[in-house]
Amino acid sequence: MNTYQPDSETLVDIYRKMTLIKQSDDRVIGAMKAGRMRMPYYSARGQECIPAAISVLLTDEDYLVTIYRGVHDMLAKGLPAKLLWAELAGKATGSCKGKGGPMHLTYPSKGCMVTTGIVGSSMPIACGLGLASQLRGEKRVTIANFGDGASNIGAFHESLNLAAVWKLPVIFVCQNNQYAEHTSYSKGTSVAKISDRAVSYCIPGLHVDGNDPIAMYSAAKTAIERARSGEGPTLIEAMTFRFNGHLIGDMGEYIPKAEYAAAVAADPYPKYRSWLLETKQASEADLDAIDLAIRAEIDEAEAFAMSSPPPDAIEVKRDVYAYEIA
Amino acid sequence: MSTETKAPANINLIQALNWALHDAMEADENVIVFGEEVADPEGGGVVKISSGLSTKYGSRVRSTPISEMGFMGAAVGAAVVGMKPVVEIMLMNFVAVCMDQITNHAAKLRFMSGGQTHVPMVIRTMTGSGIQNGGQHSDFLEAWFCHTPGIKVVMPSNPVDGYGLLRSAIDDPDPVLFVEHLKSYFAPGIAPERGSKIPLGKARIHKAGTDVTVIGYSRSMLDIPPVAAKLQAEGISCEVIDLRTVSPLDMETILTSVKKTGRVVVVHEAVKSFGVGAEISARIHEALFKELKAPVQRVASNDSPVPYAPPLEAAFLYSHADIEAAIRRTLA
Numbered sequence: 001m002n003t004y005q006p007d008s009e010t011l012v013d014i015y016r017k018m019t020l021i022k023q024s025d026d027r028v029i030g031a032m033k034a035g036r037m038r039m040p041y042y043s044a045r046g047q048e049c050i051p052a053a054i055s056v057l058l059t060d061e062d063y064l065v066t067i068y069r070g071v072h073d074m075l076a077k078g079l080p081a082k083l084l085w086a087e088l089a090g091k092a093t094g095s096c097k098g099k100g101g102p103m104h105l106t107y108p109s110k111g112c113m114v115t116t117g118i119v120g121s122s123m124p125i126a127c128g129l130g131l132a133s134q135l136r137g138e139k140r141v142t143i144a145n146f147g148d149g150a151s152n153i154g155a156f157h158e159s160l161n162l163a164a165v166w167k168l169p170v171i172f173v174c175q176n177n178q179y180a181e182h183t184s185y186s187k188g189t190s191v192a193k194i195s196d197r198a199v200s201y202c203i204p205g206l207h208v209d210g211n212d213p214i215a216m217y218s219a220a221k222t223a224i225e226r227a228r229s230g231e232g233p234t235l236i237e238a239m240t241f242r243f244n245g246h247l248i249g250d251m252g253e254y255i256p257k258a259e260y261a262a263a264v265a266a267d268p269y270p271k272y273r274s275w276l277l278e279t280k281q282a283s284e285a286d287l288d289a290i291d292l293a294i295r296a297e298i299d300e301a302e303a304f305a306m307s308s309p310p311p312d313a314i315e316v317k318r319d320v321y322a323y324e325i326a
Numbered sequence: 327m328s329t330e331t332k333a334p335a336n337i338n339l340i341q342a343l344n345w346a347l348h349d350a351m352e353a354d355e356n357v358i359v360f361g362e363e364v365a366d367p368e369g370g371g372v373v374k375i376s377s378g379l380s381t382k383y384g385s386r387v388r389s390t391p392i393s394e395m396g397f398m399g400a401a402v403g404a405a406v407v408g409m410k411p412v413v414e415i416m417l418m419n420f421v422a423v424c425m426d427q428i429t430n431h432a433a434k435l436r437f438m439s440g441g442q443t444h445v446p447m448v449i450r451t452m453t454g455s456g457i458q459n460g461g462q463h464s465d466f467l468e469a470w471f472c473h474t475p476g477i478k479v480v481m482p483s484n485p486v487d488g489y490g491l492l493r494s495a496i497d498d499p500d501p502v503l504f505v506e507h508l509k510s511y512f513a514p515g516i517a518p519e520r521g522s523k524i525p526l527g528k529a530r531i532h533k534a535g536t537d538v539t540v541i542g543y544s545r546s547m548l549d550i551p552p553v554a555a556k557l558q559a560e561g562i563s564c565e566v567i568d569l570r571t572v573s574p575l576d577m578e579t580i581l582t583s584v585k586k587t588g589r590v591v592v593v594h595e596a597v598k599s600f601g602v603g604a605e606i607s608a609r610i611h612e613a614l615f616k617e618l619k620a621p622v623q624r625v626a627s628n629d630s631p632v633p634y635a636p637p638l639e640a641a642f643l644y645s646h647a648d649i650e651a652a653i654r655r656t657l658a
Contacts, residue, residue: 097440124399158396
């Protein structure tokens with residue numbers, strides 16, 4: 001794997017995406033704690049860097065499939081914050097008209113094709129998106145996100161095999177946050193590194209610090225270029241940590257305190273901000289301006305979500321099939 | 327099997343479905359076919375329904391690894407971006423290993439995305455008892471899918487319907503489970519007119535009658551007509567309905583017939599309990615309770631796994647005598 005050095009503009013773009021994800025997450029949790037919103041919410045706080053660094057390498061034409069912990073992936077790929085918030089609030093103006101919620105976010109015009117609530121199921125679908133691109137002779141790539149727990153389900157193995165046999169333009173991104181729901185990595189996974197499983201399918205397996213934007217960018221660029229040139233799939237294991245448990249309300253008693261404290265101390269977000277300033281990729285004023293602009297964007301998103309109407313009851317009859325059911 | 331070939335008067339369901347796939351692939355380049363052994367080097371499908379397709383259409387037709395969850399999900403993904411996959415699950419019991427992709431994804435993505443995506447795919451599969459395939463290669467599991475909003479279930483009984491329904495299933499904007507019956511494959515029938523499509527959700531009056539409505543689909547349409555013919559000789563007039571599409575049910579055709587006859591027998595090979603017959607019976611009772619002259623009767627298979635030994639297989643499946651007895655019960 002080569003190390004690529006993104007230019008300052010790209011680095012700042014990664015920061016902008018991380019900020020959007022972090023601020024949105026903080027605000028959603030705040031709204032839930034204040035009782036303004038209620039939902040099954042799987043926070044990706046701590047994992048911002050992974051989709052931010054990948055998505056600066058993608059276009060709207062590229063496809064993305066993700067899982068219930070996927071708000072960060074969707075925001076980075078371009079799901080507008082307003083439509084996200086309205087969907088989380090279960091409003092008619094949400095991206096899915098309030099019919100999907102946090103586990104089924106979809107926004108095809110930015111390539112956000114499917115969010116699944118079923119562990120492992122993003123990967124077979126990604127193979128199909130890749131197959132469509134391959135048959136049509138397009139240069140699109142598909143990003144399939146999933147967690148470390150999903151690498152133990154059959155769909156992972158079937159998908160890597162199928163993608164390898166058919167040389168599909170799919171990048172399998174395992175966001176290894178080290179806990180499968182409440183079960184620690186080593187209790188459920190036979191290998192030291194999930195990326196080692198790529199060997200079984202004769203495809204590259206890249207193990208990378210997912211909280212390091214440059215390492216993540218480099219791995220993603222390597223895999224995306226391979227996929228775009230028709231050489232086939234790559235498995236990326238991006239090491240990370242989730243700060244807010246499996247689901248909001250999970251107190252994380254199963255995580256050793258020292259492990260949690262160390263992970264929070266290594267929070268990639270403030271670390272990256274400091275690095276950008278130290279290396280003079282951006283000025284404090286630049287970053288402050290981004291923070292403020294995003295705060296305004298989230299303010300607007302929240303206001304839009306709160307002021308939007310709920311879906312009409314007739315909607316349960318619509319979108320079951322192409323026609324409205326009786 | 328080009329379209330220029332002059333159609334013979336009689337063909338079987340295998341040939342009809344092969345024609346439908348050839349014609350659909352010719353008509354729309356988004357139609358793709360995959361499943362285990364479907365390409366010509368692997369045999370063109372276990373009963374050769376996809377014969378000739380890979381030779382003509384190349385990479386649009388692929389034999390897959392034995393990996394139903396993987397390739398079913400691939401069909402979902404391809405369909406979401408406008409391909410029209412026709413995937414083959416070799417035997418219906420194998421849907422159990424890929425149910426997640428069918429029921430959690432194919433059937434629900436349109437709804438969960440608020441209509442932003444939809445899944446225009448067809449799942450072809452075959453099944454049926456009577457050839458000693460035992461408990462994991464013979465089941466009729468259509469009720470599982472009829473109980474899943476978002477997917478349609480089509481079950482043809484003859485070559486004309488098979489051709490026309492498969493063409494419509496491929497055109498349909500929503501996922502369709504297309505269930506074929508092993509014994510029906512080889513029964514000769516009138517050849518379909520190529521290009522002639524049959525709308526989904528419309529039953530067919532196989533034989534008009536006045537005394538008892540007998541409703542079947544798939545395999546039971548091989549068994550009902552001889553019983554109806556026998557009773558006709560006694561002056562008992564059966565109206566025989568072939569549902570063709572099991573979900574959504576064509577209640578208009580069913581209720582119109584029942585208003586006339588006041589008596590109903592439903593016949594299917596699937597096991598009896600919690601099945602399609604129960605749903606049809608319930609709907610008829612809800613709509614026409616006061617017009618019924620007898621309780622709706624169900625004729626179906628024994629509530630057990632499909633057995634292996636021929637005498638047990640025979641005891642598992644309903645008999646012609648069971649159909650006859652059920653019809654007579656409605657007249658008692």
